[in-house]
Amino acid sequence: MPLLRRPATTPVWLLLIAASAALWLTLYLNLSPLADHLTGFLGLDRSTRFGEALHFFFYDTPKVLLLLTGIVFVMGVVQTFFAPERTRALLSGRRQGVGNVLAALLGIVTPFCSCSAVPLFIGFLSAGVPLGVTFSFLISAPMVNEVALALLFGLFGWQVAALYLGLGLLIAIVAGLVIGQLKMERHLEDWVQQIQRGEATWSGDPAGGWPARFAAGWRHVREIVAKVWPYILAGIALGAGIHGYVPEDFMASFMGKDAWWAVPAAVLLGVPMYANAAGIIPVVEALIGKGAALGTVLAFMMSVIALSAPEMIILRKALKPTLIATFAGVVATGILLVGYVFNLVL
Template structure:
């Protein structure tokens, strides 16, 4: 995901214009007014307009789809706008300066936290890795950032909170950060810098510099956030709809006993199986969370579902292909092994505790 730095006259104004402030306030009021009517709207469309009988598999699936699709998209737009304001303070150059020269343990923590709020994802791995390495950021710190950026992001946290409650959102965020911090620290201790492709270490970082975002006015930051909403929603809406469609099918048609038998606590092999199944898949957090919601609703164990979700987001094959451009195979395999081990531990732990 690229950073948005609109070079328009709006960036030179000192504050937010009254007209813009009024539009934002009106938009927020309208957002809440629509959001609180989604349940009756989904029931009206499903049972009254479409004439589907209540209590049927089809009715449950259609109501789930009609309710969750606008809900997830609305949550996505709201959180991307809010975090877009935060992101307007962080350019790649500023992020690298914050991480370079730090004590490595502190750097791992800072890198994982920055991974949540900065505008980077798997598709940004190549230029970011180049920038981090040439700026002198330790390898383990770099991996803490690259693990946290796709796996623990604001979209996933907010959607989990909206769909499943604050406890599961907090569990996801806490365990994801722990995996990013510990995995980065372990990789840093292994001394695998020799497995970075030579052309990366020889590259110059000048091409990563851009407009100093700290000089943006508030009017410019609002425009930056609105641009982020348009760009991100355009890129992920199809994944979201497909994910909700899969979740609706599971919600309406998959028997609870079947799902509990293959992803329940009693099946000891369910956690490693979930991780293995998640790796070939490609989705972002917004697309996989509706599936997670449906799996949990059908009796799947929380630890198993969390392991599946984290594997899909953080250990996808497309990510490995991108990283192969900058990392040699031994380091990629180490990365997958360390992160996969952390995900397995999370799955088993929460299946035992919850």
């Protein structure tokens, strides 16, 4: 905490967390009256379009920010238990199958940044983690992330967040299994195949006890929230505009269940976009309110997050084009299936 000069001890942290949790809960339980109040304060009411749009904004913004802060803090603490080095040790020597499931699960809790994708990838391979298992991790880590889950939870409820989590894991596991079966090790770049680990091997920071873990959680909140809040605000503002002004069922014609081509179009559209989940999800919520089908929209989201062109360019340094194409193809197929199944079932 910035207010504290000296490092806080565990009881101080627990006290701070308890106080923050109480404040958090009070705010969270009073979101609707708060939004009514703010809208009323500006002399507007929900019967006008502008009033409705504004109410949407005043309700969704604090809700999403609260959920984001809470979930990101918890994940920040959890991640201190799963340094990449630890995850690698857990996965090393695992066979296909169990290894893929474990890798996809660890992808949720291991800290991951797409700029580290290649070092991580090679670090795993050189420690004897099979290629398919490594891919399961590499697909799950960016796709099933806490920002996406927090936003889905905030805007669509826990059921959709849980579905996204489950399907994201499923795609990561199956895609990793498929890539493993294809035996594509020779499609790694030559320098990767020859890699020899040097003398100076880093085995991770020693854990600093609970105060250090809580501090890491708080640092995680500051990093993530500072990075994504402008996108969330812009996304919710745009979403509020759609909510207030776009006619009902407007989206149904081209993003509804009956348009068979909507799912592949959504996946293709997602690839060149490198948005974080934060900006996309509020817009998506508004689109669904106007008749877009959930499967189509989820496919779009997954494609934006899991199949980003910039990440492919980074991976190209270690993977030959055939392997990149296979990776993209397998993941895209998985996302397509998820989109169709969703539209059929719901």
